[in-house]
Amino acid sequence: MVAALWAMAGCAGGPDKGADVPAPMTAREAFMLDGAIRPDLIYPEPVPLSPAAFPQGRVPVKAIFDQAADLARCEPGRLKPAERQQVLDQLNHVRALHRLPPVRYEPADDRLTTAAALIMAANDTLTHTPTPAMLCWTVEGAEGADVSNLGKERDWTDMGDAVPNVRPSGVANWLVDQDVTILGHRRWLLMPALDSVSYGRTIGNPPGPPTNRQVSAEAIRVTGRRQDISRLGTEVIAYPIGDYPRQLFPSDDVALSVSILADRSPHGGNGRGVVDFDRALIRVMGPDGVALPVRDVGQDYEPFGLANVLYWKLSGVQPGVRYQVEIRDIRVHGVSRAVAYPFRLIATGAPVSGG
Secondary structure (H helix, E strand, C coil), rough: CCCCCCCCCCCCCCCCCCCCCCCCCCCCCCHHHCCCCCCCCCCCCCCCCCHCCECCCCCCCCHHHEEEEEHHEEEEEEEEEHHHHHHHHHHHHHHHHCCCCCCCCCHHHHHHHHHHHHHHHHCCCCCCCCCCCCCCCCCCCCHHHCEEEEEEEEEEEECCCCCCCEECCCCHHHHHCCCCCHHHHHHHCCCCCEEEEEEEEECCCCCCCCEEEEEEEEEEEECCCECCCCCCCCCEEEEEEEEEEHHCCCCCCEEEEECCCCCCCCCCCCCCCCCCCCEEEEEEEEECCCCCCEEEEECCCCCCCCCCCEEEECCCCCCCCCCCEECCCCCCCCCCEEEEEEEEEEEECCCCCCC
């Protein structure tokens, strides 16, 4: 089953007004334990941030669907192909920032993710285990819910006759994973061996009271197929790292995280016993050499994506400022290892028309 459930929060309208995008700053050593480069491994090339990859604001429902949903009839509507392409492009752009290999789109799984989104929207709920008693339940929808990250947001119409705009399709809320302690959605999307995804979305008015609800539900398949990462050089999956979109780290309430790729085999053991954060010491320094307060530190080894994560929160992170993260005494196969990398939050996000 995929990680803990999460209800989407609406995105802010308009672009961040932070600093101009400076030159990239992250060397490949930052993605390696102890900064050690191995000549036998392959290191994906860095990419610059693309503002167009992270649209902000809200769009009309009709702008993202070729055919509107009818939840009373269990009809999910027909999502525009460009929406699915946008989700894939955004995810692969983020993975490239983490020096992870791209994923492909698997259209055969659209039937699963679309059916899962339909169940969530029709019942105005989130569950990875929908039951046959639920509205619009199908076998395909139940399977899709079990293998996907799920998300939902609710809007209220004005006296039942206005159709609210919705946020653009994308993966931002799953990566932020706010209020999801173990960061399961983020870990699935940043799993090095993730091979393919499929995306489904449904927006409509659920049957029954209150009648002025509009629910948007979405699902992205993340479990199942794996790609070969036996020669992948990236060992440190840190969030955020390098020049990172401000939209994907919107506030100090968002957790930073580090996972370690210690075993590159197809079903590698990267959980507790292979990676251990019990003794890990976290320090985050600003450009003035002063350490930021570190709080809410935790760890998890459930097999949601990569089966280890160290997470914490900071106070006082500012856009456009370079910070240096150092984590010492991470145990990997019983050996003490260290991680060091910079991050800087950059203003991105082309505004979209509200229609």
